[in-house]
Amino acid sequence: MQKKLDEANAMAAMEREAARKAIDEAPKVVEEKEIVIEDTKKIESLNEQLNDLKAKWESEKKRADDLEECSEERRIRLEETEKKVVHLQESMSRLEEKLNNLESENKVFRQQAVSMAPNKFLSGRSRSIIQDPNSPSVGQRDLAEIDDKPQKSLNVKQIENQELLLKCIAQHLGFAGNRPIAACIIYKCLLQWRSFEVEKTSVFDRIIQTIGNAIEDNNDVLAYWLSNASTLLLLLQCTLKASGATSGIGPQRRRSSAALFGRMTSSLQGTPRAADLSFANGSLGNEVEGFNKVEAKYPALLFKQQLTAYVEKIYGMIxxxxxxxxxxxxxxxxxxxxxxxxxxxxxxxxxxxxxxxxxxxxxxxxxxxxxxxxxxxxxxxxxxxxxxxxxxxxxxxxxxxxxxxxxxxxxxxxxxxxxxxxxxxxxxxxxxxxxxxxxxxxxxxxxxxxxxxxxxxxxxxxxxxxxxxxxxxxxxxxxxxxxxxxxxxxxxxxxxxxxxxxxxxxxxxxxxxxxxxxxxxxxxxxxxxxxxxxxxxxxxxTMDLIHISDIEPPPLIRENSGFSFLLPRIESH
Incomplete structure (x- = not known):
């Protein structure tokens, strides 16, 4: 019995020890299970955050692409704007010089208007464009100039030369290459006779009247005179300047200096609304026979305006x-x-x-x-x-x-x-x-x-x-x-x-x-x-450079000694 008791006590002690060990080990198992559960939740949370970050990254990437595209568009627009600014600056520079030239021309007009009777001089010039071609007053005005201003008057020979020039340009003179002969001949004669520099002359009125009489509503004739009128205007612009119009303008600015034409309000019947027409001097100024600029008086400046009106009129008719x-x-x-x-x-x-x-x-x-x-x-x-x-x-x-x-x-x-x-x-x-x-x-x-x-x-x-x-x-x-x-x-x-x-x-x-x-x-x-x-x-x-030294004069004036200056120059070797 004692032996059985001892065995039972030993067994009880072992069970107590086993129970103690089990009790000691039991919290650890629970704690480990709690840790496993907590880590799983964190992983799930991190996965959610990762997905959110991926979505945000995709969104930011798309926005960056859009911004890059927008930036490229803005860069292109900026370049276009810069080009427009440069163009506007150049236009403003040209406009300033045109206005300066216009002011000089207007000054000449005002001075002439003060010294002359407006009704007798100005209205007479306006009517000369549309008057009867058979009017006898044209030649009489030239003879009157001899008495009125002997120092700048025309002698009989010069009057005859004018008549011959007018008779010549009334014909269809054709072209020398792509250059209209009539425009070149008119320009060379006016330059030789120093007509641009006189304060009173009727030669411009007579040329305008001759051109007006030659124009008819025929497309060939209109195209012929459109070519001549535009070429003659270019030649005049390369040569004429109003008093003080080009002072202070160096070669670097000569390309944009220009004369700004006003509108012709009464010189042409039925003329459409005239635009502000102007001619740029450009590089052409040095290409016309090497002539120096001539200070033009009122009649020459008015002649330029009349030609401008003709260019508009003829263009509109065509x-x-x-x-x-x-x-x-x-x-x-x-x-x-x-x-x-x-x-x-x-x-x-x-x-x-x-x-x-x-x-x-x-x-x-x-x-x-x-x-x-x-x-x-x-x-x-x-x-x-x-x-x-x-x-x-x-x-x-x-x-x-x-x-x-x-x-x-x-x-x-x-x-x-x-x-x-x-x-x-x-x-x-x-x-x-x-x-x-x-x-x-x-x-x-x-x-x-x-x-x-x-x-x-x-x-x-x-x-x-x-x-x-x-x-x-x-x-x-x-x-x-x-x-x-x-x-x-x-x-x-x-x-x-x-x-x-x-x-x-x-x-x-x-x-x-x-x-x-x-x-x-x-x-x-x-x-x-x-x-x-x-x-x-x-x-x-846009017009080609003009060389007129080799233009052959028409047969009507070729043999006339008064037009020997029109003959092509012979270059010495």
Whole structure:
């Protein structure tokens, strides 16, 4: 029993020890389990933070890309702005010098006006341009000058030479290369006779009157005198200066010094509104026979203004004649010819369509033929290419206005098939521009943007799927919201039965028009600009250098000893 008791005590002690050990070990197990749970939560939290950081990184990366793109656009805009600033600074410099020259010329005019009776002198000069060519007063004024001012009067021989010059330039003298002979001869005679430096002379009035009598509403004649008048103006600008007009202007600034012409208010009947015309001296000043500048008196400065008026007048007549020539054809170019039902029965629709297209192309080809005829006339008479480009730029602008307004005023023209016809006609015009080259056509094709984009809208497919942003950005960026609304609501498809843009796009257009307060019924129409779109400053920058020493005088004056100075100079070796 004692042995069993001892064994039981030992067992109890062992159990107590085991229990103690179990108690000691039990908190550790619980603590380890808690640690495992806590680490899992941290991992999950870190994963969430990592995902957030990834999202933020993607967002920042996208914003950085956008900022980089925006920065590039700003850099481009900044460069463009800098170029504009430089251009404006140059323009301001040229304008200051032009104004200085204008002030000098006006000073001469005022001084002469004070010393002379205005009604007798000034109005007489204005009337001399349009007076009867058979008036006997012209020669009498020259003889009167002999008595009035013997120290600067003309002798009988000089009067005879003037008469011979006037008789000579009244003829068609043609060209020496690309240089108009009449302009060169007039310039050399006036320079030789020192006519620019006298305070009273009628030779300028007589030249203007002779030119006015020679001009007629004939395109060949108009182009001939446009070439002569613009060349003579350039020669005068290279030589003449008003008193004090060029003082203090060194060679580095001579390129931008210019005489700013005023408008001729009474010297030409029917003259269109004159633009402020000017001629830049440029490098041409040193290329005209090496002559020094001459201080011009009032008659010479007035002569320059009269020539300016003639350049405007003749240019406008040539442009308007071309408008008249193509206007009847434009009405037939905007709408495809109608094909009768009987025609559809007789032949296949394909052959009928081909015949109709040939008909409308014939009208467009008529316009192309007129453009080509006028271009040949201007080139034959060596009209400065700059003026030729201006003519066609204004003509194409006129075509754009006429076709575009007709399209948006007549619903029958806003059809899909009609768009195809006009598109084919515009291709003929584009081909003509390519053949005419940039030298003569210039940017004329760009003047047709409105009608070209309107036609592109008519012939584009799947209009209901187009958004307003797509239409304004890609298809018709130059058209206003009023013009887009007009063409969208008038469109109809007589060929495939397709629909116009969606109702949502139409609603957006209405909202935009309401916001812009542009709901006037005629706000979608274009206006034709018939003003003079250039200055002689522009012409002078583009004309070739002029050398006149080798111009052969016409037969009428070649053998006359009074014109020996016109003979080409013989260079000594």
């Amino acid at each position: 442009r308007d004649n071309l408008k008249k020539d193509i206007s009847p054809l434009l009405g037939m170019c905007i709408q495809a010819p109608r094909i009768s039902r009987a025609s559809l029965v007789k032949g296949s629709s394909r052959s009928v369509s081909s015949t109709a297209q040939q008909t409308v192309i014939a009208h467009w080809q008529g316009i192309v033929k007129s453009l080509g005829t006028f271009l040949n006339i201007l080139k034959t008479n060596h009209v400065p290419p700059f003026l030729v480009r201006k003519v066609f730029t204004q003509i194409f602008s006129f075509v754009n206005v006429q076709l575009f307004n007709s399209l948006l005023l007549r619903r029958e023209c806003c059809s899909f098939s009609n768009g195809e016809y006009v598109k084919a006609g515009l291709a003929e015009i584009e081909h003509w521009c390519y053949n005419a080259t940039d030298e003569y056509a210039g940017s004329a094709w760009d003047e047709l943007k409105h009608i070209r984009q309107a036609i592109a809208f008519l012939v584009v497919h799947q209009k209901p799927k187009k958004t307003l942003d797509e239409i304004r950005r890609d298809l018709c960026p130059i058209l206003s919201i009023q013009q887009l609304y007009r063409i969208s609501t008038m469109y109809w498809d007589d060929k495939y039965g397709t629909q116009s843009v969606s109702a949502d796009v139409i609603s957006s257009m209405r909202s935009s028009m309401t916001e812009e307060n542009s709901v006037a019924s005629n706000s979608f129409l274009l206006d034709d600009d018939s003003s003079i779109p250039f200055s002689l400053d522009d012409i002078s920058k």
